[in-house]
Structure formats: structure tokens, C-alpha cells
Amino acid sequence: MIRILHIITTLEHGGAEKNLISISSNLDKNEFNQSIISLTTSSKKYSDIAELNNVQLINLNINNFITALVGIYKICKFLNQYKPHIVQTWLYHADILGLIIKILYKKYKVIWNIRCSHLAVSDISYTTRIIRYILSVRSQKVDGIIFNSKAGLVEHRKLGMFNENSHIIPNGFNLEEFKADKKIREKIREGLQINQDVFVCGMVARYDPLKNHDHFIRAAALLNKIYGKKIIFLLIGVNINWNNKKLVNSINHENLKDKFHLLGQRNDINDILKIIDCLVLTSITEGFPNVIGEAMASEVPCVSTCVGDVVSIMGNRKNIIKINDVADLVSKVNDIINLSTDEKLELGVNLRKRIENNFSIVSTMKKYRMMYSNV
Structure with a gap:
């Protein structure tokens, strides 16, 4: 069985969050064992779905430097206990953490999940710009990158983000959940x-x-x-x-x-x-x-x-x-x-x-x- 640890910036409301919950709920449980770490918090809705599908969910509640240090310690401890085959990170801040994990724990396969396509400097914070730059120049260090849109892949490649194991996997929709009634x-x-x-x-x-x-x-x-x-x-x-x-x-x-x-x-x-x-x-x-x-x-x-x-x-x-x-x-x-x-x-x-x-x-x-x- 393949053990996958998902790390995401937050598991509140948004497209990436919805997609992660969908994946962790729908992948074959006889083939994959999945856990999720939210660097901040999770909505009750997604917490309930994770529990219903026997997906372990850990909220680190990081909101300052001290809680960040505590959070990093908890992640390292969980990695040693869970021993995932794959660490899948979601969104820039979690992706930079995935890069650090790859450097410290070479045995783990690390995959980034890139969800955005708009890259105008004026619309993102200075910290995010720095993180994006680091991700771009170190993108070949990780084991793969998933983009959820062609636009995202094209724009990030312009920045120099290139990995031979890059794939576009669009979001999928549950046709039983979304239908006319x-x-x-x-x-x-x-x-x-x-x-x-x-x-x-x-x-x-x-x-x-x-x-x-x-x-x-x-x-x-x-x-x-x-x-x-x-x-x-x-x-x-x-x-x-x-x-x-x-x-x-x-x-x-x-x-x-x-x-x-x-x-x-x-x-x-x-x-x-x-x-x-x-x-x-x-x-x-x-x-x-x-x-x-x-x-x-x-x-x-x-x-x-x-x-x-x-x-x-x-x-x-x-x-x-x-x-x-x-x-x-x-x-x-x-x-x-x-x-x-x-x-x-x-x-x-x-x-x-x-x-x-x-x-x-x-x-x-x-x-x-x-x-x-x-x-």
C-alpha cells in the first residue's frame, strides 16, 4: 500500500482544498493510505469528510514564528512515524516546505501541486515572490510537479520552473453531487x-x-x-x-x-x-x-x-x-x-x-x- 502525506497551507474553502479532499476521499483505499497536514486550520465540512473517509487530518494552527517552529517539529515527528512513500504539497507555502523535506529526507518522493496561473508581481506579496523564485530555481530537485491548468504550466515555465516529471491534471467533478434538480x-x-x-x-x-x-x-x-x-x-x-x-x-x-x-x-x-x-x-x-x-x-x-x-x-x-x-x-x-x-x-x-x-x-x-x- 502506498502511503501519501498531503501538506496544504490551509484546508478551509477554495479550489485547491476542495480538490485535495476529493482526491483523498476517492482514491482506492485498498491501494493508498492518505493523511493530511494543514499548516493552519480546516473547515468543519472538510474535517468531517476526512473523518468519514478515514483520512487522518492534523491542523498545525501556524500563525506566528513560535507556532511555525512547533509546526515544523510536529511535521518531522509525523514523517518519522508515518514514513510516507510520497509527500504531496499543495500551494506555494506548502511547496517550499516540500522542497525542504526533499533536501532533509531524500528517501521521500516529493510532488508539488501548483494551482495558480496569474503571476503579476503587483498582485502578490513580497514573501510569496521570494518563495515563488526559490521554487522556480529549485524545481528540478523534487520528484514531480502537478499543474491543474495548462495556463499555470505555461506561465510557471516562463519563470524557469521546469521538471521533467510535470503533468497537467485538471480538477474533476462529482456528477452525483453537481446535477440539476x-x-x-x-x-x-x-x-x-x-x-x-x-x-x-x-x-x-x-x-x-x-x-x-x-x-x-x-x-x-x-x-x-x-x-x-x-x-x-x-x-x-x-x-x-x-x-x-x-x-x-x-x-x-x-x-x-x-x-x-x-x-x-x-x-x-x-x-x-x-x-x-x-x-x-x-x-x-x-x-x-x-x-x-x-x-x-x-x-x-x-x-x-x-x-x-x-x-x-x-x-x-x-x-x-x-x-x-x-x-x-x-x-x-x-x-x-x-x-x-x-x-x-x-x-x-x-x-x-x-x-x-x-x-x-x-x-x-x-x-x-x-x-x-x-x-
Whole structure:
């Protein structure tokens, strides 16, 4: 049996976290024994999933220099006890730790998992820039690198990050978890006091300048002028609430307070997607945005900026828009609104079929299994 130790910066909410939990839950337990170390904390949801799947989860709660030293001691102690065949690290800060482990414990196979593609210096901290530089110049020291997007691999190679055992393994989606369901759709809409026949245009993203919520809000203002009571707007994610002054000011500036539902961070995204009629992504940068695949699996049409591997996920450029092009976004959403009932049903079936054929959790697990078995 192959023992794998996953080390991740945090196991709260995010694409990398979701992907790690999915892998640790779905890989064959007769073939792989997996443990997870979170350098900081873990959400209750992911802690419960790990426990349910007999995956040992350790939270180091590192938040200062002293706790960092204690955390390093605990990692070394666990390595000596668990004796993993593979150490899989996730995200830059954990990857630098993986490099240190490889230097100190040459017998362990170390694989990095790189999740981002946007590399603009202005958008990352000085510490992260230093870590990224070290990772790039020492990338041949580790036993392999997994990128979750082609965009991520290309951009990191420009920085000099090269390893002969590099692979692109896209995120996989659980088709049982993400699917259309009319009864759940009606129930959640009723709970949120949203009329069943209203068109819901939604965006799932934490509040962050790189997610570019203002683009969505400006487009919402124009769509509201066209459709009035026939359309509402939904925002979901970390720091998406009425206490967020910047976000609320942007909404109020367009006189849209009564047209927006701010749902904050949710653990039931799979159900929330069922009430959305069009999923919008206005990001300035992405690697492999999970929400696009999740929406498509749920038969929800998507409109997105051309970032990361979005075109690869969606399969064409029909609903791809330019960053900050409000008119283009309005036009694409308008096209979806004006589809006939039969056209919407056919589109939904085709969207789900694309995810099933290209990005299912089953195909992703096969690629991870091959990587772990052959490293």
C-alpha cells in the first residue's frame, strides 16, 4: 500500500482544498493510505469528510514564528512515524516546505501541486515572490510537479520552473453531487424568497480585486434596465455580505440594493447552483476555476472572461467575454435569457455531457493514481 502525506497551507474553502479532499476521499483505499497536514486550520465540512473517509487530518494552527517552529517539529515527528512513500504539497507555502523535506529526507518522493496561473508581481506579496523564485530555481530537485491548468504550466515555465516529471491534471467533478434538480431548485428559491419564474444571474467568488465584482455589478445595472422585475442577481463567496462596505457601495452606486442577494460563504454550492439560470465569472485571472465545471455539470449556462483554462473547460469561445467589457457581458447574458425552453434544456444537457466526457472525478482520479504509482 502506498502511503501519501498531503501538506496544504490551509484546508478551509477554495479550489485547491476542495480538490485535495476529493482526491483523498476517492482514491482506492485498498491501494493508498492518505493523511493530511494543514499548516493552519480546516473547515468543519472538510474535517468531517476526512473523518468519514478515514483520512487522518492534523491542523498545525501556524500563525506566528513560535507556532511555525512547533509546526515544523510536529511535521518531522509525523514523517518519522508515518514514513510516507510520497509527500504531496499543495500551494506555494506548502511547496517550499516540500522542497525542504526533499533536501532533509531524500528517501521521500516529493510532488508539488501548483494551482495558480496569474503571476503579476503587483498582485502578490513580497514573501510569496521570494518563495515563488526559490521554487522556480529549485524545481528540478523534487520528484514531480502537478499543474491543474495548462495556463499555470505555461506561465510557471516562463519563470524557469521546469521538471521533467510535470503533468497537467485538471480538477474533476462529482456528477452525483453537481446535477440539476427541479425540486431542490424550487425549495431553495422559496427559502430565499425568489420567484420561480425570475431569471437569476449569479456569480460564485470570494470578494477580491482579482475576481472583479464591479464588472458584474455594472453589467447588472444594464440588465436591470432591460428586464426589471424579471431578473435578480446573486453573489456567493467569502466576504460577500452587506457588511462589506466596498461591495455595498458598488451596488448602491448603481441603485441595485433591492436586486441583489448576498449569500456569503456557503457549504451547499451544489444546491445553490441549481437556482441559477446563468453563472458569470468576471475574473481578471484564474487557473482552473472549479465553479465553471460545477455549473456546467449542473446544466447551468456560463459566461466568463478568457482566463486560465476556461476555454478548455467550456469547449468553445461562444460565451467568452473580454475583461471589463460590460457591453459584451450584457450581450452574452441576454442571448441566454432569450433562448427558448427547449434550447435551454438542450444546452444544459450538452454542458453536463462535456464535463462528464472530459472532467469527471473518475478521469481525474485515474491520472492521480498513475502519477502516484509511477513517481
